[in-house]
Amino acid sequence: MSDPKIEFYPYPAGGWGALRSAARQLVQHRIAAKGTRTLLSANQPDGFDCPGCAWPDRQHTSTFEFCENGVKAVAAEATSRRATPELIGQHRVAELAAWSDHDLEALGRLTEPMAYDAATDRYHAVSWDSAFERIAAHLRALPHPDQAIFYTSGRTSNEAAFLYQLLVREYGTNNFPDCSNMCHEPSGTGLKQSIGVGKGSVTLADFEQADAILIFGQNPGTNHPRMLGELRAASRRGARILSFNPLRERGLERFADPQNALEMATLGSTPISSDYFQLRIGGDLAAVKGLCKALFELDDAARAAGRPRLLDVDFIAEHTHGLDAFEADVRAESWDALTEASGLSLDQLRAAALTYARAARVIACWGMGITQHRHAVATVQMITNLLLLRGNLGRPGAGVCPVRGHSNVQGDRTMGIHEKPSAQFLDRLGAVFGFEPPRAPGHDTIAAIEAMQRGDARVFFALGGNFAVATPDTTLTQAALRRCDLTVHVSTKLNRSHLVHGREALVLPCLGRTELDLQNGTPQAITVEDSMSMVHLSSGRNPPASPHLLSEPMIVARLASAVLPHSKTPWRWLVEDYDRIRDKIAEVFDDFADFNRRVRTPGGFRLRNTASERVWLTGSGKAHFMAHALPRQTTPAEAAGQRVFTLATVRAHDQYNTTVYGLDDRYRGVFGHRRVVFIHRDDLQALGLAPGEWVDLTSVFGDGVERRAERFLLVEYDIPRGCLASYYPETNTLVPLASHAEGARTPASKSIPVVLTRHVGQAEPGAPAS
Template sequence: MSEHIKEQPAAENPEELLDLKLTKPKTWAAGIPAVTVAMVDILQESGFVRGMEGLFKMNKKDGFDCSGCAWPDPDDDRSPIAEYCENGAKALAEEATTKKLTAEFFAQNSVFDLAKLNDYEIGKKGRIAQPVYLPKGASHYQPISWDEAFKKIADKLNSLASPNEAAFYTSGRTSNEASFTYQLFIREYGTNNMPDCSNMCHESTSLGLAEAIGIGKGTVTLNDFYDTDVIIIMGQNPGTNHPRMLSALEKAKKHGSKIIAVNPLHEAGLMGFKNPQTVKGVLGITTQLADLYLQVKINGDMALLKAIEKLLYKAELESPGTVFDHEFIKNNTEGYVAFLNHLNEYDINHLANEAGVPLAQIEQAADILKDKTRIIICWAMGVTQHKNGVATVKEIVNLAMLKGTIGKPGAGLCPVRGHSNVQGNRTMMIFDKPKPKQLDKLKEVFGFEPPRQHGYDVVESIQAMHEGKLKVFFAMGGNFLSATPDTTYTADAMRKLEMSVHVSTKLNRSHLVHGDEALILPTLSRSDKDMVNGEAQFISCENSMGVVQMSKGMLEPISKDLLSENQIVCRLAKATLGKRSVIDWDKYAKSYDAVRDDIAKVIPGFDDYNQKVRVPAGFYLPNGPREGKFENIKFGNKVDFNIAGLPLHESKTGEFRMTTIRSHDQFNTTIYGLNDRYRGVHNERRVIFMNEKDIAKAGFKQGEHVDLYNNFGGVERVARLFVVVPYNVPEGNTATYYPEANVLIPIDSVAEGSNTPTSKLVFISIKKHGVK
């Protein structure tokens, strides 16, 4: 064993800077540069023939679903040129790469040495080509057969004192079929410890909407965007995180819609769009998107919403019956008068100050909305990853109810999910808090008694690892360490495990910070052919708007030693449960149709699943609120106006609000490159965006090297060696990229109710690098 293995592998990106170059931030997104950059990635990673073969089938009705975001595909005709965006092409380049990691690679590269690389370098090594195993105390992963790998995991799981000593994570890439068999195995094994990526992103949405309107999903379809009056986009950056949304926004503008953008940073994808699939876009002509840009303070959204509501109420009093939808309010809501009384308690100037937006601009927003009846409100992590995330989601519902903009064409609620099947995972019962009737259905269909005790979510799992309550951690996709908060704390927790297992396509940092034993199980990607007994299989996914459609890979896998996620689950279940299982896992492994047949028996809305999913463009799942039907626990068929106060922001003198963001060259924790061209940052990620006035007041200058500190709960957390970059962000507010700044996000700073880490608001102090 190497001497240096006694030192723990790095849990974070190395504290070293590259060669930062700054250019002027863009005021528009996409255009020819997006096409050029995407093609360069494809050519470098997969080559022209393989890459173009994949691109022409991505998001097509007879092709495969992009492994990136969950923005829906058009129901009708899809682009014959490119039904994908720049980042979708980059996602394909990542999985269609011809680089592969064999036994020789792992023999030549120790875990310790690989951890010295940054996340970009680790991810660019290539696809994992065979299962590998890291024995206790070893320095290098070594090859292992599939049978041996399943036996090791099964033996460990069966040796635990309780099934609750294991946790099973799921990422949003996992298909409906694999998610269903995965939760079925986990529950037959005996636990509900099912942390998933929803816990870290839209859990506040799922809880807030479920409690308010009876379903934890949005209420709009893509076609609603083409026939609406106003679109409000809150805490979301579509140009980077959901680029195909820009086409829908462009179409909405063409049909006369107004767009109100709400974001602390001026983002190119909210200001303008050059559509590379149109002559206009190719010629460099920009479609203006935002008619009004409300630059809120970080977590100023609640105050802004209340200010808009208060102004609309004033307009309603001045012209009764013309601003609020009283028929909708009477027929579908409770608590209207109490809510208005609550609004009257606030001073409009105080609300504007808390929002950080000039009152005149908020009045503009109210003027746009007051005589409109078809309004779509979109939001993402900028709303949900706050202590008051659930309450803010409910406040969005309040505004929609005042205007009656739920359950009608061209109107509704649109949480924009960040990963392609993260919504489908939850539909397939990947959840640590299942409903009793869901468990009853499993018992009825399969004949075993599923566990009733709630399991651990993401934050609870990390804390349980730390406390020694979890011995085994199994991850179905994702990069758990880099995605989660409080990196040092999480790494310490993962090192206390007896075994960590990751089902992955590519190497990531979570493979390098591990339990006593560790395994990496390589799986097929979305674009890979999935052949079982000579027959091509397909999977299915659910997008942000509740459409379920098939996805069929068509590229030759990089290795013959890969298994699909569904086959991995089935073989692990068989190895672990043996004769005590009442489920025919061989049947599921041989035919995904068999899985879908049983999904249809368990999950509402999936009747005739195998028939409906084969229809081009798929099918919509039932959505009561979309049809104006509400099932609320408290009021039966009515929606309760939620009353919540403004969030309290307790900052100390000299502290700044910090939010974590993606660069344009990444998707979640996957780093495609080192450039964020929309914000004008090139060849560097360790940057902190600051208002120019704040930079001067603090005695810094552009390019200064600084360290970032958070002291939540009396624990000092430090992110060292960042570069100061001036940017159009409100005074007192800053922004950094994740995962580099995740070390600053406290494990115990979470959203009330949803337990989501507060990644979008951390209070920090900033000091010159190396100065205590």
């Protein structure tokens, strides 16, 4: 682990720094030889799917594709450290709660089911039978099934997710908060309304043909490192890459491919972004609307000069609806309003629009820098509008590409993990399994927290994840969880959510993606769906971390047997052979017809995407232009005489979502430290502060609740004035539960109004003197 320091990192993303970091991870987890063998089976036809991000692999049959974050995820799962009940039981839960997230992660793999003992404030081992009976007793005792909450993480397999939603619906509720509610819900909502399908329309092959790639609100160098390989190839063949992001991110600037011998030997690198637009946090909607306005003006000039139109008028006439209203709205917007709201100049917006207009094939990518804002759905639809204007949907080298996080977050939703299921899906599910599914909409993440807070939800069950800190409004959320009669977490490692427990609590350890899953002595494979709708097999090879571990499908099946003793579903029979689960999936979903045969072809298969075929499953049968006004300022420029900044929460390089692998953020120059806040030099001077000083952050929301995060180190950074960035989950406490995306209810974690005040008290021991 590095000594605490703030030090500029002059090297490209990837390169030798990534190799050294990967080597440290293997050594740290004491798995150097085993880890190398494990990594070589990642993303192979007979190997396992990387448990990291959802970026796809080429045919899922390539030789090992190096990814630093993938190494971290694999090393963390394959670690030789064991968090046994005896080890965990040495500490009171109150004591463990004072540990850092990094220290909890470092305990290693869970080995046996554990139950919380309130009398001693400790966890102790219990049998699986006892654990399932306790859960079943609580669920059967509830006056109504809607008093139970069933959360799902995006690392859950298709097979486990399908059985899980079936169990919960046979039990009688649609309460399915999941990680989609906290990340890409606006992508699905916005795209479904615009083009009829809530998923990206492109494949990796499209990246080979794109003339331009637009990247909004995304940091692939940290969050999706394998994407850099596609961007590097596109850059080297001359494609223009336009990045719109408030912070300067190394992965969007330069990349050195660790698999390229020449680049590594010469310390060379490849430029990624041909143009970098540092807009204001939350300025993306205005920026893209500005590109649309500039495109209309370029089209006007082309028509006046007798040149070919820049709008794809044939595509628009045949495939779209609503252009006139959209065009009128865009033309009526003033350039002053667009430049002020975006933080970009008129020249920048016009230059970006000209690059877009000159490109025959364009892909637009985005991450949570787009989706975690109040106006996220509008922004997703504005990006789609821009593509529709030139027919950049449904043809090679063009389309929408929301880049999702967890490896199977998209697959979970495909399998029915949704609090608002369609009537068609429920009809089919009920017919296949012989029961009447509940029809009332269930709770999403925000509604689930509110229900627990009111006391209307008494049991919380999480299939993976770290709900207590991944969610917004941390203090309120954790208090709500503690009101439950029972909290249950299925997990591979101890995390903070296990320490924020109900009156009773259970922790159930499961197999990891890298581990051999034997059912009746036969190795099993699960399936996952990546960001581009490719479905493929995943088969672990490592011996399980403990003989007491169960697979997620088996945990769901045994729980179902305990909760639903009269169910017609043959739960235990289904999990004896996962092919049986896939046969049932094929009966429910037409897109999975002949599932077992198709998934065994090299690379698996791609689910149908109607938008890529120019088939629009909307009410009009066409793609819709969606007009949106610019969001108006809703927070004061000052609060009690103090300047209000806009804070975006971000990941450090040594973390994946809430999992903290280490304390470095190499590309941003932060080492051995996490409580930092990035700020522009001129803002420091205006506040009378200096780099290295300590501050507290208080959010400004106007509901009378003080939300405060204390002791953060000021770090001077290349970020627009008035904007701040800091790591989550440490700053999730600043996000009000009521601050979320309009129409999708994703927490607005990328646009938090805050004020800074000097921290009164002693700084952390060993903190870096910037």
